[in-house]
Amino acid sequence: MSVVSDQVRRLDAQLDRIPFSHDDDELTAAHHASPEPSRVKDLLRIIKFLSTTANASTAAQPVLSEWQVKTLLDQSSLLAEPDEEKELTQYETDLEWLLVSKATVQTYGIIMNMLLDQIVPLSDHIWYWDTVLSSPTSSSLYMAQTSPMRLWGWSQEIYQDSKIRLSKNSSGSTELSSKQDESTWGSYMSRNWQQFYGIVRESIRERSFADIQRRAKSPFTLSREEARQKQSKLKRLREMTASGLGILIEEGLDFGGNGSDDGKSGIIMSNSQEWKGVVERSVALMDSVLNDVLTLETGVACFEDRVFAGVEEDPELSIDAEDDGRNRPHVVARRLEYILKEHLPRHAGMAQDLVNMNGRPSRWVRYWLPATVLVFSSSTILRILFNRKKEILVWIADLGATIKDFWFNWIVEPTRKVIGTIRHDSNSDIAIMSRDSLKSDRDSLERMVVDFALDRPISATGASSLSESQVADIRTKVQQGDLTPVLRAYEKDLRTPLMGAVRGDLVRTLLIQVQKTKVDVEVAMTGIDTLLRSQELVFGFVGLTPGILVSIAVFQYLHNVFSGGFRRDKHADRCLWVLRDIDRILTDATPTPNSLLSYKDHGLLVCELQVLRRLALDLLPTDAYKQRFLEDVEDLGSNLKGIRSQLRTVDRIRWVYSKWLV
Secondary structure, eight states, X not given: OOHHHHHHHHHHHHHTTOOOOOOHHHXXXXXXXXXXXXXXXXXXXXXXXXXXXXSHHHHHSOSOOHHHHHHHHHHTTTTSOOXXXXXXOHHHHHHHHHHHHHHHHHHHHHHHXXXXXXXXXXXXXXXXXXXXXXXXXXXXXXXXXHHHHHHHHHHHHHHHHHHHHHHHHSSSOOTTOTTSOHHHHHHHHHHTHHHHHHHHHHHHHHHHHHHHHHTOOOHHHHHHHHHHHHHHHHHHHHHHHHHHHHHHHHHTTOOSGGGOTTOXXXXXXXXXXXXXXXXXXXXXXXXXXXXXXXXXXXXXXXXXXXXXXXXXXOGGGOOOTTOOSSSHHHHHHHHHHHIIIIXXXXXXXXXXXXXXXXXXXXXXXXXXXXXXXXHHHHHHHHHHHHHTHHHHHHHHHHHHHHHHHHHIIIIIHHHHHHHHHHXXXXXGOOOSSOTTHHHHHHHHHHHHHHHHHHHOXXXXXXXXXOOHHHHHHHHHHHHTTOOHHHHHHHHHHHHSHHHHHHTSSXXXXXXXXXXXXXXXXXXXXXXXXXXXXXXXXXXXXXXXXXXHHHHHHHHHHHHHHHHXXXXXXXXXXXXXXXXXXXXXXXXXXXXXXXXXXXXXXXXXXXXXXXXXXXXXXXXXXXXXXHHHHHHHHHHHHOTTSOHHHHHHHHHHHHHHSXXXXX
C-alpha cells in the first residue's frame, strides 16, 4: 500500500460514478445499428481491466505497468485514426472517454510512482555528501577513493591536448586530422615518436603550471568543492522533482468534491462534460511536468510557471468549440501512448544519468582500497591460517567446552537445585552447621552443671546434699540458659583466685562457662541457619539468575540476527528520523496565502509519508492499529486543512504510536 495506490483508487472510484445518459432501449438500438456489435463489449472489457476494483490482482496492485496500459490502449483501437463514416452512439463515445480517463489515471499513477522512486533515494545520496563534507578525514578518504578516476581524466586531457598539438605541428598534412581513423594516426606516431614525446612533456608541464596558476588549490580542496557541487545539484533535483510531484497531486485529475469517495459534489456528479476537459488538461500537465522537471538550471518557481504556461499553450487543447468531440478520445489515447512509450523511458534515463553523475560513487570506487589490500594480503592471510590450524582448532574446541560447562554448571545444576528446594529435597537444604550439633553441646553443658552441683552442693546451692527435685530444677534452668550454681562457685573462688585455682574449682567453672559460650554461639548460628532455610528458594533463584540472563541475551541476539529483529529496530529509528523530517518540512515551509503548503513542500511531505507508511506498517502489531495509522497519514498528507492541522496530526502520530515508532 502507498500514497499513490490510494490516490489511484480514489480517482478510479470517482470515474465509476460518472452518470451516462442512456437507457436499455438506446443500448439495444446501438447494438443493432452498429456495424461492429462487439465494439461496446470490447470497450467494457478493457475498462474493466483498467479499473482498480475489477479483480483481485488490480485490487492488490491498483497501478498497472506501462506495458499493460499500452497494450490495453492498443486493443481499444483508439490509437488508430477514427473512421469518419462510422456513426457512433453517445454511449460508445462516453465509453471511449471513460476508457481513456481510466488509462489516464493509470498513467498518472505510473508517473507518480516513478517520481517517488526517483526522489526517495536522493536523500541517501545527499546524506553521503554530508558525511564526506562533515570532517577532513572523510574528505581525505573520498579524495583517495576517487584519485584513480582523477588521474585517468587528467591523462585523457593530456592525450587529447597532445593530439591536437601534434596535428597542428604537422606541416599542412591532413593525415592527423580529427576525422581520420586511429590506425593512420598510430602509424604516424610510430614514425615520429620523439616529436610526440616532446609534445606530451610540454603539454604536461604547461598544463600543470596552468592548473597551479589558475586554481592554486590542493586536491583536498578540489575534492570538497566537487562534493559540494554534486550535493547542490542533487538538492536541486530533489526540489524540482518534489515540485513536480506536488503539482500532479494538487492539480492533476482534479474532479472536485475534495477528492473524497463519498462526495456528491464536483464535476463528476454534475452530469456535465467538464470532466473530459479535466482529463485532457491532466494529460497535458503530466507531459509538461516530464518535459521540464529535469531542467536544473531553472529554479522551482520558474519550473512551476513553465509547467502551467505549457498547459495553457498546449496546441492539442485548442479544440474548436463546434467540434462534436468524437476525435478527442483518440487524441488523448495517442498522447498517452507517447508518454508511456517515449517520454517516460527518456525521462527515466536522463534522471538516472543525473544521479550517476552527481550521486555517491559506485561500490567499486568506494571500496577499491580495502579490496586491493585484501587481494594482495590474501596469500599472507591464508598462510597464517594454515600455519595456525592446530591453534584455531584448539580455540574452537575450548569454545565448545566453555559453552558446555556454562550450560551445565550455571543453568542445569542451579535449576536442579531450585526444583529440589521446591520439592523439599533434604539433600538440597542450605546449612552452615550440622543438624545435631546444638543438641549434643547443650546436653553436655547440662551434664557438666549437674555434676558440678552434685560434687559441690555447698558451693553451688549452700546445702549439704541435693534432692531429686533440686537436680531436676537445675536441669530445667540450664536448658533455659541459667548457670547460677556454677556462677556462685565462680564468684566464691574469685575472692582468692590463686587458692581457688589450686584448691578450689575456678578452672572447672571457667571451662563450664566456655561450654556455655559455645552453646550460645550455636544457638545464634541456628537462628541464622533457620533464616537461610526459610529463604532457600530465593538463594536458589539468585544462583540461577546470572546464567539465565546471559542465556536470554545470547538467544535474543541470535533471534534478532535470524528473524530480523535488528531490522525492526533500524526501522523504528528510521521512523523517528522521518517524523523529524516531516515536522521540519511543515515548520520551515513557506505557506501560501491560504496557509497551505507549496507544491514543492507538499511533494517533499508526500515522499516522507511514503517512507513512513512502508516502515510503520511493518512495525504496528494489528490491523486495527494499521487502519487508524493510515487514517492519520491521510490527514497529514491532505493539503486542504492547513499547516497547523498537519502539525497537530504529527503530534498525534507521535504520542499514539510512540510505543512502536519512536
